[in-house]
Structure formats: C-alpha cells, structure tokens
Amino acid sequence: MTKRMVVGVTGASGSVYAYSLLRTLVSLDWLVEGIATPMGERVFAYECGMPVDHAEAKVHWQANDDLFSPLASGSFRTDGMVVIPCSMNTLGSMAQGSGDSLLLRAAQVTLKERRPLVVVPREMPYNIIQLENMLRLARAGAAILPASPGFYHRPEKIEDLVNHVVGRVLDQLGIEHTLYRRWNGGGPRD
Ligand SMILES: Cc1cc2nc3c(=O)[nH]c(=O)nc-3n(C[C@H](O)[C@H](O)[C@H](O)COP(=O)(O)O)c2cc1C
Structure with missing residues (x-):
C-alpha cells in the first residue's frame, strides 16, 4: 500500500510545524510530496533559518506552478494532504475551490477524492x-x-x-506516533 502524503507549506507564521511534520513523516517511512508557495518559502527561510527544501532531504518537492504534476490529478494515488502552516490567503482560495496553483489544485483533488485534508491555519484573531x-x-x-x-x-x-500540534495532525491521518504523551486522566507526573 502507498504511504504517500502531500504537504503544502504556505506563508503563515509557524514554519517550524512544517519542518517537524516533514521530518516526522520521512522518519516514519512515508513518501512526502512537498509544495511550497513563494511566501511559504520566504517565511520558512526567515523563521527556520534554512530553505524549505533543506528541511528534509528525502522530501520530493514540486513547483507550485507546475500544474502538469501528477499531484494535479485524482488518478495519482496519495493518502491525503496537510497544509501546514496555512495562511488566510490560501485558506480563502481553498474555500473558493480555486485550483490555479499546484498546492490549491492538490487540495481540491484531495477533497474530491474524499481523501483526508488537514488544514493547520495560523492567524490571530x-x-x-x-x-x-x-x-x-x-x-x-x-x-x-x-x-x-x-x-x-x-x-x-x-x-x-x-510536537503536540504535529502529533494531532498525525492523529487525524491515523498515523501512529509517539510525539506527545496522551491524556491519562490527570494522574501525577511520571
Ligand atoms: C513573517 C510573516 C509572517 C506571516 N504570518 C502570517 C500568519 O500567521 N497568517 C497569515 O494568514 N498570513 C501571514 N503572513 C502573510 C502571508 O504571508 C500573506 O498573506 C501571503 O500572501 C500568503 O501567501 P500564500 O498563501 O500564497 O502562502 C505573514 C507574512 C510574513 C512576512
């Protein structure tokens, strides 16, 4: 069975969540297809101090303007998609059904194929x-x-x-992990 996850990185603050998710998925032997928006690349470099494609060498990065990519088609099998962190700009475009970039098209494909789409928005308020x-x-x-x-x-x-946020993302996708300690009823600290 394929273990292929699409990870979209946008220009919201919180690039470290993307960094952690990319590395965790690879460490769990997932194939990871990465797509970053131009602002996603810039904010990631600013906040994490490295280009997004240096976060994890095994991630397969795809250009956000390449709508000929397999990820643009529902016939290409993936197990879902995470947009992390998700800007309000990309959130709005996804909610409108826009597909004029690879990240947006891949999100629409994920929804239409009834695959899990996890969106991690960051804004306040x-x-x-x-x-x-x-x-x-x-x-x-x-x-x-x-x-x-x-x-x-x-x-x-x-x-x-x-790790708590990334672990909750993995929970949504049904992926086993040990990123955080689960609630056990509030007993004493071990
Ligand atoms: C340092 C920095 C932090 C930002 N943080 C946020 C944020 O937390 N949430 C948000 O919606 N936009 C944030 N923005 C604005 C987005 O980057 C901007 O709206 C951009 O158009 C998003 O483009 P994208 O959706 O194509 O990645 C931030 C911009 C910068 C420069």
Whole structure:
C-alpha cells in the first residue's frame, strides 16, 4: 500500500510545524510530496533559518506552478494532504475551490477524492470571512486543526508544543506516533 502524503507549506507564521511534520513523516517511512508557495518559502527561510527544501532531504518537492504534476490529478494515488502552516490567503482560495496553483489544485483533488485534508491555519484573531472559510472547508470534508497546542501534557520546551500540534495532525491521518504523551486522566507526573 502507498504511504504517500502531500504537504503544502504556505506563508503563515509557524514554519517550524512544517519542518517537524516533514521530518516526522520521512522518519516514519512515508513518501512526502512537498509544495511550497513563494511566501511559504520566504517565511520558512526567515523563521527556520534554512530553505524549505533543506528541511528534509528525502522530501520530493514540486513547483507550485507546475500544474502538469501528477499531484494535479485524482488518478495519482496519495493518502491525503496537510497544509501546514496555512495562511488566510490560501485558506480563502481553498474555500473558493480555486485550483490555479499546484498546492490549491492538490487540495481540491484531495477533497474530491474524499481523501483526508488537514488544514493547520495560523492567524490571530480571525475575522468573520476567515471563520466562514474554515466552516466551508470543514463542510467539504477538511479537518481544521488550528496551530494551538495544548498545555495539559506539560510541555517543557518549544519542541514539546510543536510536537503536540504535529502529533494531532498525525492523529487525524491515523498515523501512529509517539510525539506527545496522551491524556491519562490527570494522574501525577511520571
Ligand atoms: C513573517 C510573516 C509572517 C506571516 N504570518 C502570517 C500568519 O500567521 N497568517 C497569515 O494568514 N498570513 C501571514 N503572513 C502573510 C502571508 O504571508 C500573506 O498573506 C501571503 O500572501 C500568503 O501567501 P500564500 O498563501 O500564497 O502562502 C505573514 C507574512 C510574513 C512576512
């Protein structure tokens, strides 16, 4: 069975979530198809201090303007897509059904093929247009998983917060992981 995940990286803050997801999927032996928007590339380089295609050598990057890519067709098998972090700009375009870039087309393909689409928006606060766009995408089948880590697993480092969000993304996709400690009823710290 294929273990192929599409990961879209946009120009919202929170590039470290993409960095962690890309590395985790590769470490779990997934084939990863990466697509970054131009602002996704710039914000990633700014926040992570490296080009996005240096995050993990095994990721297969595809140009966002290459609509001849296999990812533009539903006949190409993938197991789903994550847009992480997701800007309000890309969120709005996805909610409108736009397909004029590879990232947007791949998101529409994922929805029409009834494959899991996990969207990790990052903005604060949200306006009504943005909230409605999230509702529209959720109604179309996407999981809206905001970049808002919990604190009930008692994080000690930024990495713990990042891992909580990435772990919840993997949970949505049914992928086993050990990125965070699951809630056990609030017993004493072990
Ligand atoms: C440093 C930086 C941080 C940004 N953070 C956010 C953010 O958290 N959320 C958001 O929606 N846009 C954010 N933006 C704005 C987006 O990059 C901008 O709207 C862009 O058009 C998004 O393009 P894309 O959706 O094609 O990636 C940020 C821009 C910069 C330069």
